[in-house]
Amino acid sequence: xxxxxxxxxxxxxxxxxxxxxxxxxxxxxxxxxxxxxxxxxxxxxxxxxxxxxxxxxxxxxxxxxxxxxxxxxxxxxxxxxxxxxxxxxxxxxxxxxxxxxxxxxxxxxxxxxxxxxxxxxxxxxxxxxxxxxxxxxxxxxxxxxxxxxxxxxxxxxxxxxxxxxxxxxxxxxxxxxxxxxxxxxxxxxxxxxxxxxxxxxxxxxxxxxxxxxxxxxxxxxxxxxxxxxxxxxxxxxxxxxxxxxxxxxxxxxxxxxxxxxxxxxxxxxxxxxxxxxxxxxxxxxxxxxxxxxxxxxxxxxxxxxxxxxxxxxxxxxxxxxxxxxxxxxxxxxxxxxxxxxxxxxxxxxxxxxxxxxxxxxxxxxxxxxxxxxxxxxxxxxxxxxxxxxxxxxxxxxxxxxxxxxxxxxxxxxxxxxxxxxxxxxxxxxxxxxxxxxxxxxxxxxxxxxxxxxxxxxxxxxxxxxxxxxxxxxxxxxxxxxxxxxxxxxxxxxxxxxxxxxxxxxxxxxxxxxxxxxxxxxxxxxxxxxxxxxxxxxxxxxxxxxxxxxxxxxxxxxxxxxxxxxxxxxxxxxxxxxxxxxxxxxxxxxxxxxxxxxxxxxxxxxxxxxxxxxxxxxxxxxxxxxxxxxxxxxxxxxxxxxxxxxxxxxxxxxxxxxxxxxxxxxxxxxxxxxxxxxxxxxxxxxxxxxxxxxxxxxxxxxxxxxxxxxxxxxxxxxxxxxxxxxxxxxxxxxxxxxxxxxxxxxxxxxxxxxxxxxxxxxxxxxxxxxxxxxxxxxxxxxxxxxxxxxxxxxxxxxxxxxxxxxxxxxxxxxxxxxxxxxxxxxxxxxxxxxxxxxxxxxxxxxxxxxxxxxxxxxxxxxxxxxxxxxxxxxxxxxxxxxxxxxxxxxxxxxxxxxxxxxxxxxxxxxxxxxxxxxxxxxxxxxxxxxxxxxxxxxxxxxxxxxxxxxxxxxxxxxxxxxxxxxxx
Numbered sequence: 001x002x003x004x005x006x007x008x009x010x011x012x013x014x015x016x017x018x019x020x021x022x023x024x025x026x027x028x029x030x031x032x033x034x035x036x037x038x039x040x041x042x043x044x045x046x047x048x049x050x051x052x053x054x055x056x057x058x059x060x061x062x063x064x065x066x067x068x069x070x071x072x073x074x075x076x077x078x079x080x081x082x083x084x085x086x087x088x089x090x091x092x093x094x095x096x097x098x099x100x101x102x103x104x105x106x107x108x109x110x111x112x113x114x115x116x117x118x119x120x121x122x123x124x125x126x127x128x129x130x131x132x133x134x135x136x137x138x139x140x141x142x143x144x145x146x147x148x149x150x151x152x153x154x155x156x157x158x159x160x161x162x163x164x165x166x167x168x169x170x171x172x173x174x175x176x177x178x179x180x181x182x183x184x185x186x187x188x189x190x191x192x193x194x195x196x197x198x199x200x201x202x203x204x205x206x207x208x209x210x211x212x213x214x215x216x217x218x219x220x221x222x223x224x225x226x227x228x229x230x231x232x233x234x235x236x237x238x239x240x241x242x243x244x245x246x247x248x249x250x251x252x253x254x255x256x257x258x259x260x261x262x263x264x265x266x267x268x269x270x271x272x273x274x275x276x277x278x279x280x281x282x283x284x285x286x287x288x289x290x291x292x293x294x295x296x297x298x299x300x301x302x303x304x305x306x307x308x309x310x311x312x313x314x315x316x317x318x319x320x321x322x323x324x325x326x327x328x329x330x331x332x333x334x335x336x337x338x339x340x341x342x343x344x345x346x347x348x349x350x351x352x353x354x355x356x357x358x359x360x361x362x363x364x365x366x367x368x369x370x371x372x373x374x375x376x377x378x379x380x381x382x383x384x385x386x387x388x389x390x391x392x393x394x395x396x397x398x399x400x401x402x403x404x405x406x407x408x409x410x411x412x413x414x415x416x417x418x419x420x421x422x423x424x425x426x427x428x429x430x431x432x433x434x435x436x437x438x439x440x441x442x443x444x445x446x447x448x449x450x451x452x453x454x455x456x457x458x459x460x461x462x463x464x465x466x467x468x469x470x471x472x473x474x475x476x477x478x479x480x481x482x483x484x485x486x487x488x489x490x491x492x493x494x495x496x497x498x499x500x501x502x503x504x505x506x507x508x509x510x511x512x513x514x515x516x517x518x519x520x521x522x523x524x525x526x527x528x529x530x531x532x533x534x535x536x537x538x539x540x541x542x543x544x545x546x547x548x549x550x551x552x553x554x555x556x557x558x559x560x561x562x563x564x565x566x567x568x569x570x571x572x573x574x575x576x577x578x579x580x581x582x583x584x585x586x587x588x589x590x591x592x593x594x595x596x597x598x599x600x601x602x603x604x605x606x607x608x609x610x611x612x613x614x615x616x617x618x619x620x621x622x623x624x625x626x627x628x629x630x631x632x633x634x635x636x637x638x639x640x641x642x643x644x645x646x647x648x649x650x651x652x653x654x655x656x657x658x659x660x661x662x663x664x665x666x667x668x669x670x671x672x673x674x675x676x677x678x679x680x681x682x683x684x685x686x687x688x689x690x691x692x693x694x695x696x697x698x699x700x701x702x703x704x705x706x707x708x709x710x711x712x713x714x715x716x717x718x719x720x721x722x723x724x725x726x727x728x729x730x731x732x733x734x735x736x737x738x739x740x741x742x743x744x745x746x747x748x749x750x751x752x753x754x755x756x757x758x759x760x761x762x763x764x765x766x767x768x769x770x771x772x773x774x775x776x777x778x779x780x781x782x783x784x785x786x787x788x789x790x791x792x793x794x795x796x797x798x799x800x801x802x803x804x805x806x807x808x809x810x811x812x813x814x815x816x817x818x819x820x821x822x823x824x825x826x827x828x829x830x831x832x833x834x835x836x837x838x839x840x841x842x843x844x845x846x847x848x849x850x851x852x853x854x855x856x857x858x859x860x861x862x863x864x865x866x867x868x869x870x871x872x873x874x875x876x877x878x879x880x881x882x883x884x885x886x887x888x889x890x891x892x893x894x895x896x897x898x899x900x901x902x903x904x905x906x907x908x909x910x911x912x913x914x915x916x917x918x919x920x921x922x923x924x925x926x927x928x929x930x931x932x933x934x935x936x937x938x939x940x941x942x943x944x945x946x947x948x949x950x951x952x953x954x955x956x957x958x959x960x961x962x963x964x965x966x967x
Contacts, residue, residue, distance in 0.1 A: 001283075001291045005039040007032060012285040015273045016055035016063060021605040021640040023275075023283060024063050025291065026052045031065055031073070031080065034291070036604070036641045042080040044073060048087075058101035068096055072106060084122055089115065098140045102147070102159070109140040109149045114157070126162050141179040143186055144212065150179055154188060154210065154217075180234050186210040188217075189231060223259045225250055232272045237282065237297070244271040249284055263300075266292065279602045279641055295565050298593035304331075314584045315352040316577040317363060317376065322352055323573075323584055330365070335580075345372065364414060366392045366403070391451040397458040397473060400441060409449035409464050411442045411475070442475055453492040455500060461492050468492075468502065482507050482518050493534035495552055501539060503529040509541055509550075523557045524548055535576040535594075542574055547583065549597050558597055566590050603684040604641035606649060608698050611635050623699040631702050634669040637682055653700075654679040675704045771826050787825060794818045801850040809846040809878065809887065812853060813837065816876065819854060823861055831865060833874040839887070842880060846887050848958055849927060849935070855920045856891050856937075856954050864895025864952055867904060881957070886933075889956040897949025898941055933959035 002008050007029060014026040025032040028051045031042040048069040056064040063075045070086040083106065090097060090110045099108040105125065106117040116126035130151050139150040147157045153166045178189045188208040207220045222231075229245035236242070241259065243250040248267040252259040265271075270287035277283055282294035315322040321333045330352070333340035345365065352365050365372040391404040400411045445464040452462035460471035467486040469477045480487055480502075487510065491503040502510040502518075509521040509529050526543035533540045541548040547566060549558040562568050568585040575582050576594075583590040610617050614630035626633065637649070650660040651668055655678045662685070680698040706712050768791050775784030797815045801807050813835060820833045839846060857876065865872040872894070879888040895901070928934040938955040 001034070001293055002039065003290075005034065005037075007039050008290060009288075010290075011051075011288055012272060012291060013051070013053045013287075014055045014065075015275055015283060015285040015291070016057055017275055017277050017283075018057060018063055019061040020607060021278050023277070023291075024055055025285070026055050026065055031063075031075070035638070042075060044080045044082050046082055046085075047071060047073070047080075053096055054099060056099065056101050059103065062101075064099070064101055064106075066097060066099060070097055070110075072099065072108070083119065084117060086115070089113065095138075098138050100140055100142055100147075102142050107140060107142070107147055109138045109151070111138055111151065114140070114149055114155075116162075126157070128157075128164060137178070139179040141181060141186075143181055146212075148179055148186065150188060156212075178231075178233070186212060189234075223252065223261060225261055225264075232270075233274070235274045235276075237274075237276045242274050242282075244274055244284075246270050249274060265294065277641070278605065295567075296596060298596035299560075299566065300591045301567055302589045302591070304587055304589060314573045314575045314582055315363075316575065316582075320376075321577070321582065322363075323589070324352065364392065366390075390449065393452055393454045393460075395454045395458055395460060402452045402454065402460050402462065402471075404449035404452045404462060404464075406448055407446070408443055409445035409447075409452070409462055411444065413441060444471065444475065444477060445469075450490050451492075453494075455494050456498060461500070463489055480512070480518065482510055482520070487518075491529075491531040491533075493532045493539065495534050495537050495539065497537065497552070499552070501532050501534065503532040503541065505529070521550070523550060523555065530571070531574055533574050533576050533581075535581075538576075538597075540574055540576060540581055542571055547571070547574065551597075556597075560592075566592075604639045606637050606639045606682055606684045608635060608637045608680070608682065611698070611700075620698075623701065625701045625703065628675050628703050628705040631673045631675075632669075632671055633673055633700065634667055635680060635682075635698070636667045638666060639684060648685045649682055650685050651680070651682040654681065673700070673702050675702045675708065677701050768822055768826065771822075787822070790818055790821055794822065798851065804850045806847040807850040808844065809839070809848055810843040812848050812850075813843075813878075816853065816857060819857070820874070827861070827866060827872065830870065831861075831872040831874070834876070836875065836877040839878050839880045846880070846960065848887065848889075849923070852920065852923065853889060853891075853956065856956065860891055860893045860895065860952065860954065863901040863905070864893045864897070867896050867901065868894070884933075884957070885960050887958045887960060889958065891954040891956070892951065893953075894942075894951040896951075898939070898952055900949060931959075935959065 002010070007027070010025070010032070011028040012025055013028075016024045018024060023034040023036075025034060025039075029041065030047075030050055031052045032039045033042065047067065048071060049067045052065040052067050052073070054064075054066055058064060058074075064073065066072045070090045072083045072086070073080050074083060075081070086097075086108070090112065095111050097108050097110040099106060101107070101119075104119045106119055108115045108117070111130070113127060113129045115124055117123070118125050141148050142159075145159050147159060149155045149157065155164050155166050157164045180187045180189065186209075188210060189206070207222055209218045209220060211217070221227075226243055226245065229243075229247050229250075232244045232246070234241060234243055239253065240262065241252045241254055243252065248269060249265040249271045251262045251264070253262055254260070266284060266286065266289075269289050271284060272287050273285045275283050280297070282297060284292045284294065286292065315324075316335075319334060319336050321335050322330055323333075324330045328345040329342050330345060331340055331342045352363055361375060361377045363374045363376065365374060390406065393402050394400075395402060398411075399413065401414050403410055403412055444462070447464055449462055449464040452460055454460050458473060461480075462469055462471060466488050468480045468489050470480055471477050482504070485506075487502060487507065488505040489502050490505070493501045493503075495501065498514055500512040502512065504510050505528050507520055508527045509524040509532065510518055511521055512518045524541055524543065526545065529541055529543050531542040537552050539548075539550040539552060541550060545562060547560045547562060549560070550556070560566055562571060566583060568583060568588055568590055570586050571583055572586060573584045575584075579594050581592040581594060583592065608620055610619055611624050612618070612634040613624075613626050613632065617636070618624065639649075649663050649665075651663065652658065652660050653670065653673075655676055656670075656673065668682075678700045680700060707716075768787075772784050772787050772791070775781070775787060794815065797811070797818070801811075801815070817835060820835075824831050824833065837843065857874070860874060865874060875890075875892040877890040877892070879890070880886070881888055896904075924935060924937065936957045938957075940953040940955065942950040942953060944950050
């Protein structure tokens with residue numbers, strides 16, 4: 001088993017199987033763990049020697065071992081741990097200690113003392129010292145409520161009180177002593193060495209049975225086969241005792257009084273230990289020859305001698321088995337004593353037929369040259385009628401033989417009771433010649449026929465050509481077909497219910513019932529069945545890969561892989577006889593105990609190794625919590641056991657899919673797993689379609705995405721509520737804004753009307769019309785016409801501005817210029833004005849609130865300039881502030897100033913207030929409402945050095961964000 005592991009030549013001292021199914025090896029290379037394919041070595045940095053011994057499994061499933069330096073190790077969490085180093089305790093005796101693990105106590109014995117050590121505290125809780133060192137290999141064992149130790153005698157140490165007592169067994173001067181327990185009985189083995197001068201070292205084994213209650217011991221002698229062997233260990237497997245010796249593995253039954261020898265394995269090999277693994281297979285450790293496996297205790301394989309290779313078929317008669325090779329040699333083997341002999345017929349053999357219904361002491365051997373009778377009572381052979389045939393079967397109905405030959409299918413009578421004359425020469429292979437005494441009685445087919453078969457109702461079945469024929473009592477042939485197609489076959493069989501079973505080479509196993517209906521048996525996977533053998537209602541079916549067992553009553557089927565289980569490369573024939581099935585290969589004979597079909601079949605164990613998600617692989621743990629954005633999960637698992645390639649896996653992810661799915665891969669990938677809690681389960685299913693309980697559950701939790709988390713949902717509800725409240729608030733605010741805007745719009749309209757009224761006040765209109773009248777009276781028709789035209793244009797422009805919130809600066813300057821012309825006509829030539837623009841390149845893009853500047857110009861003229869004597873000057877300047885993105889309008893006059901104008905207004909009208917300026921102030925408030933950049937008005941009173949008024953300057957700053965509101 002270790003050939004491909006990198007450790008094929010290790011010395012093995014002990015083996016043990018852990019709870020998971022790993023095989024542990026104590027070797028000269030250290031501690032190894034074998035999984036059926038590879039070995040893993042366990043080491044510790046403080047380990048003093050490479051070799052380890054004495055493998056022990058404790059009640060927690062941990063594997064323990066020790067070395068010659070009295071270091072004691074255990075494996076936990078896949079690491080080798082050093083518990084204690086007791087070299088100082090046993091330094092005076094360089095002898096390997098024996099130990100056991102009992103609960104939380106490590107119990108150790110050597111030739112000079114016994115120690116109990118608490119595993120948790122590492123403190124010595126019991127100590128007993130010994131004086132006599134004239135014995136080797138101390139042994140310790142726990143049984144019932146006591147610990148037993150072999151030193152110079154057998155000692156019992158009570159587990160609760162640590163009180164010791166001895167038994168009357170003298171182990172002094174006995175070199176090798178071992179303790180064993182079977183069926184609640186305690187046994188002590190003693191080995192006494194012998195040193196003959198002319199031979200190798202021999203051993204004398206003595207067995208002591210100890211009655212624990214009475215303290216009485218009895219001595220028994222072991223079987224003769226074991227007397228000169230050194231017994232390394234003993235294992236009871238099922239009801240048999242397996243003795244591991246220095247010269248092989250001996251198997252015995254025990255009838256209550258004595259051991260009955262059954263068989264020997266690995267003869268002449270030094271076998272140190274044997275165990276039965278969890279699959280029921282026997283694993284055998286040898287000292288220097290490696291690790292071996294007996295796949296099935298009920299299956300035995302025997303290699304044939306070179307002379308018996310290339311076998312052809314198998315036949316049984318009483319307790320004799322006959323198997324023939326292709327070149328004419330027949331081996332007769334006694335299946336009880338295993339004695340055998342080979343006879344050379346120099347005649348290619350077709351088949352051996354036992355005429356038990358005619359003469360039970362004679363068999364007929366058909367061959368390519370002639371037929372031969374073999375009289376088993378006299379062990380004589382003589383030539384008989386026949387020859388050139390492949391198969392022969394007797395039909396009692398017409399007392400004739402159906403013979404399938406190389407070139408004929410025919411019937412012929414053979415006299416099985418022919419008498420041997422005294423002058424008849426005994427069979428001598430060299431004197432054989434082709435001889436056919438009689439011609440065939442009936443020729444059924446000319447051409448090669450492969451086989452024939454006689455059913456219980458005396459119908460014959462034979463193949464010739466590429467078809468199967470049924471031959472009735474009158475020798476009438478009829479081809480049997482399946483789904484209208486010919487059946488190619490070399491084998492038929494009949495069960496006790498009279499069903500005919502056909503080993504089809506093109507349709508698998510076929511069944512012909514008593515009504516003549518032919519159907520396919522789907523339990524057999526292969527479409528090419530080579531042979532079928534009936535054993536009452538059981539069938540043994542051979543295909544290219546497996547030997548199949550089918551119970552036709554219960555429909556139970558089992559498969560035995562030829563290569564992995566039967567260790568046969570090519571099968572030539574199978575035959576059921578008594579309680580055995582015999583499988584004959586080209587170089588081997590495999591014997592199968594039929595009880596194997598009732599044995600519990602256990603597939604290989606499977607364990608989850610790791611889980612991968614988010615581009616990273618994580619080691620095994622009981623539960624995985626995975627983010628929702630990493631829900632592509634891959635699960636890796638591993639099967640344990642030797643030759644488990646044919647095993648498959650069944651897996652499922654509970655809460656996602658409840659049905660088991662099948663895979664042959666060692667990993668399963670889920671491309672998308674929704675959020676939730678899941679349980680991954682996997683189990684092995686072997687080639688016999690037998691499953692076991694799944695491995696430990698692996699819990700997988702896929703977290704909800706954050707938008708499904710309670711905190712997010714709660715927060716979202718709060719946000720929605722707040723948003724809803726915000727929307728309502730916004731709607732109400734928007735409604736209020738719309739209302740305010742509508743109100744503001746109405747107020748602005750009203751304000752513009754107010755401005756329009758101020759600009760079209762009766763005084764201005766009256767004065768203008770009066771000026772026009774004066775022109776008319778003085779017969780200045782042209783001046784009157786021009787004045788009237790300008791007045792009408794100004795009125796048109798005012799009416800046009802009244803429908804807009806903003807006007808272009810260029811249009812505003814034109815209106816101002818018309819207005820000033822009209823005022824100069826009215827005031828006279830003492831009034832001079834100027835309009836200066838430093839923004840000529842922007843006149844087409846700058847805007848001003850419509851009808852907004854004129855009231856300030858009018859106020860400057862009426863209250864500042866008209867009251868002044870002498871020259872009256874008005875200067876209007878437009879500039880642009882790039883930093884503040886604002887238009888600057890300066891209205892400058894050299895009038896009487898605000899202070900004096902105010903005094904004059906009070907004298908004239910105590911309650912008078914400029915109507916236009918009041919309307920503009922209201923409009924300014926409306927314009928600046930809810931605005932960040934506001935329209936500002938700055939009034940500067942000009943003074944002379946003597947602090948006398950020299951006029952007024954009004955500075956109006958208009959931010960250009962207003963241009964977006966132009967209609």
